[in-house]
Amino acid sequence: MRIAMVAGEASGDLLAAHLIRALRVKFPMASFVGIGGPKMQAQGFDAWWPCETLSVMGYVDAIKRLPELLRVRRGLLARLKQNPPDVFIGIDAPDFNLGVETRLRRAGVRTLHYVSPSIWAWRGSRVHKIGRAAEHILCLFPFEPEIYARHGIQATFVGHPLADEFPIASQVGPAREILQLEVDAQIVAILPGSREGEVRRLAATYIETIKLLAAERPALQFLVPLITRQTRQIFEEALYLAGAQHLSVRLLFGHAHEAMAAADVVLVASGTATLEAALLKRPMVISYKVGALMYRIAKYLTYLPWVGLPNILAREFLVPELIQNEATPDKLAAAVGKWLDDKDACALLATRFETIHLSLRQNNAEKAAEAVALLLARA
CATH class of the missing domain: 3.40.50.2000 (Glycogen Phosphorylase B;)
Structure with a gap:
């Protein structure tokens, strides 16, 4: 089993690290590759690029770094198409990951997006782009899967990691x-x-x-x-x-x-x-x-x-x-x-x-x- 992932910031690194640990229980011999941070690497993830590579602050920074980000995406896609993974999981970072998922899906790779963009709050038309990119969406909030179901897109509510981390009782x-x-x-x-x-x-x-x-x-x-x-x-x-x-x-x-x-x-x-x-x-x-x-x-x-x-x-x-x-x-x-x-x-x-x-x-x-x-x- 070979699982590719891309996480673009600290929160995604943490989310992906927990997922890798849980997946190892089901697939002990699986390898994990792609773009990730130190928490993912601590779980045995092979980071071809660090997650900081995708970290941008605002539109101006994104425009300045666009040539570098495009080079990273081309390099990532080339490696994944040459040796396709069993599944690609984009962890949040939709501006980068949805484009990668779309291209990999066209090439026959299974794709999954973890953390639904907030289409329920604004820019709801993105649902069509998301549906073309990912076969399945993992949602943090319980009302999100119904939105995707209206468009024939498979989605699963998996809960929020902070709710597991925080105690129920006041501290x-x-x-x-x-x-x-x-x-x-x-x-x-x-x-x-x-x-x-x-x-x-x-x-x-x-x-x-x-x-x-x-x-x-x-x-x-x-x-x-x-x-x-x-x-x-x-x-x-x-x-x-x-x-x-x-x-x-x-x-x-x-x-x-x-x-x-x-x-x-x-x-x-x-x-x-x-x-x-x-x-x-x-x-x-x-x-x-x-x-x-x-x-x-x-x-x-x-x-x-x-x-x-x-x-x-x-x-x-x-x-x-x-x-x-x-x-x-x-x-x-x-x-x-x-x-x-x-x-x-x-x-x-x-x-x-x-x-x-x-x-x-x-x-x-x-x-x-x-x-x-x-x-x-x-x-």
Whole structure:
């Protein structure tokens, strides 16, 4: 058995590593080749190129690196067509993987795409391109297979890996112990995003929100986990410009999960972190800002009234979303304050989040491996 894979970023590397481990149980003699990262390599994956090769930040970076990416794709396709694998599995990275899958499928290779693009949120017409590229789609959310079924495309819900990783019970106490926080402190976690552009757009607004909350609640403490030195520097400069260095704001390198778990309320930029906060059963306020042109385009192409994953999964506004011009310090501080003052609402929300957690907890890697095995059995 020879299985080819392509993962283009750290999250895909982790997802693929779990899948490789589960597939080895079913196919002990299988070999795994393609593009991947250190976690995949730790499972015996033969990385012809590292996953960082496909990592791009935004349209400008993608355009600059297009010649290199095209060379990598040509080289990958040549190797896989010369010695075809039993199956090719594209792990997320749809801009790269769907093109590879289409060409391999035409050459007679079985193809599978792991992680459905968010066709339910915007650019739904991509479903036709996905259907031409992959014989089967592995979906992280339970409502996705029905969308593909309408177009005659095979898809399987395999659960979300974070739902398997995160404990069902709240971890406030252990998280506060890890971060050396007082047990009875009142804490707000601030997550302005992982990308530099996100932090630049949100830092000033979030800091003004912190100032308003601190003026009303002097004992309130703030945790700000930042993933890189660059994003930390951006936030530190914004603190200095706002004259907010005296406030009880603690910047962390990483530790986002611990910060959210330890917090009474989370103020978070829209993205995967909103799902993480829900799995940690934390009340949250979701916000986001993009450039004016991008916002107009997104509004035109978006189908759903929600942007945060917890609200999308619940199909209702479980938590407030303050997007673009609505994301003002006054409104954000008021929304955070409501959660801080309403313990009954927080308890009810935790119950709803637990229901979502259980629905996503499916033994993700094992279920994905089973879907791959069934595809191979039909060969």
